[in-house]
Amino acid sequence: MRPEDTTKTIDAAIQAAVWAPSVHNTQPWSFAVDGEEIALRADSDRKLRVGDITGREQLISCGAALENMRIALRAMGREALVRVLPDPDRPALMATVRLGEPVEPDEHTLMLYGQVERRRTHRAGFTDQPIPDRLLDELAQQAALEGARLTPIRSTAAVRVLAALTEAAQEVQAQATLFTMDVIRWGRAPESGRADGVPAEAYPREPVTTEPAFAQRDYAHGRPWGGEADRLTATSTGLIAVLTTLADSREDWIAAGQALQRVLLHASAHDVRAAFHTQSLEMVHLREFARQELLSGEYPQMIMRLGFTPDEGIGVRRPIDEVREDTGA
Incomplete structure (x- = not known):
């Protein structure tokens, strides 16, 4: 893969990741890029100071971001090679994601990827329409x-x-x-x-x-x-x-x-x-x-x-240049 293609793929994966839901939309993560590998890290400054002392909600949020990265990479034709909590000496390192072999994205993956920026959290009532x-x-x-x-x-x-x-x-x-x-x-x-x-x-x-x-x-x-x-x-x-x-x-x-x-x-x-x-x-x-x-x-x-709700919802996310850094030489 050409360097510019690798950069485009990694940027798209991080862009997908930042649209994950997080407690109070804290977006408690950052991403470090080294070649074809992305390190997903928990941002301790964005963890709830009282409501999430153990970090459970922060890790759930980071897990949702990790899932978006996996889906995005597969949708773009690359397998995601994931290691969760790979280093006990680095507790803030949630996972590493390396670009794997080319794959043919399946229809369901493409459907999920199409919802990454559309999905919204709701904070009110729903209509009476039942879920099948x-x-x-x-x-x-x-x-x-x-x-x-x-x-x-x-x-x-x-x-x-x-x-x-x-x-x-x-x-x-x-x-x-x-x-x-x-x-x-x-x-x-x-x-x-x-x-x-x-x-x-x-x-x-x-x-x-x-x-x-x-x-x-x-x-x-x-x-x-x-x-x-x-x-x-x-x-x-x-x-x-x-x-x-x-x-x-x-x-x-x-x-x-x-x-x-x-x-x-x-x-x-x-x-x-x-x-x-x-x-x-x-x-x-x-x-x-x-x-x-x-x-x-x-x-x-x-x-x-x-x-179901008629409300389309409002979503805000930090730009990826605020959450991404390049660590490679």
């Missing part, structure tokens, strides 16, 4: 490909419990100054020029009531921020689903991020979007309660609502 069972089965298969399990929560009682856990965690966190500072730090004012954090237009100005209600983060913190009501007035809770893993190591968190991103991209291709609710997973005892009482002992990595 066949699509839910496909989403579960996508998660399984990366070693995780996606479970739609069918029990009304279990949905109420998850909603109550989310509400309890949100209420406690809203009263805790340090938790609140994590959220305020990443809430963007209207017309802000920042290329990270949660845009004020990405959530409704007035809370949308669903039944049962899943508490939303208060990024506005009492200020009159938020999107126009007519764009964000759907009131269905949507389908509740939980992404779990059998173990709870750093490798599992990265795998969960890869599984999550495959699910989100496949869902986006069918116009299904996701709203995330991680409040209860940031509190050890509530996460453990959900694991033991609702999830058969598996570790919850993401609680989400899935559904």
Whole structure:
């Protein structure tokens, strides 16, 4: 491959990576390029200081970025040779991705790649349109490909419990100054020029009531921020689903991020979007309660609502020249 072609391919892979979802859109990653290898690193300055002490959510975010790189490279006709957590002495090094042999991209990979910049996180209610069972089965298969399990929560009682856990965690966190500072730090004012954090237009100005209600983060913190009501007035809770893993190591968190991103991209291709609710997973005892009482002992990595919405969503990302560096000679 010519050097200019290699550069173009690597730039496209990093461009795809930065469009991955991340907690509060912190974009907690950076990329170092050496020849035909990309090093994906966690950016400690962008980790939540209180809500993510263990780094679990940061590693899930980095796992989603890694999945986007893998998909992008295959879509461009190159296999991705991945090593996850390759160096115990460099805990910030999440993975290395080396350009492998030429491959013929399959139709599904091209479909997923086409959703990388289209996918958006939702922060309001959904329409009443149900998600077809066949699509839910496909989403579960996508998660399984990366070693995780996606479970739609069918029990009304279990949905109420998850909603109550989310509400309890949100209420406690809203009263805790340090938790609140994590959220305020990443809430963007209207017309802000920042290329990270949660845009004020990405959530409704007035809370949308669903039944049962899943508490939303208060990024506005009492200020009159938020999107126009007519764009964000759907009131269905949507389908509740939980992404779990059998173990709870750093490798599992990265795998969960890869599984999550495959699910989100496949869902986006069918116009299904996701709203995330991680409040209860940031509190050890509530996460453990959900694991033991609702999830058969598996570790919850993401609680989400899935559904259809007329809102196209707003996305902002840092340009790759802010997250990329060349380390080769």
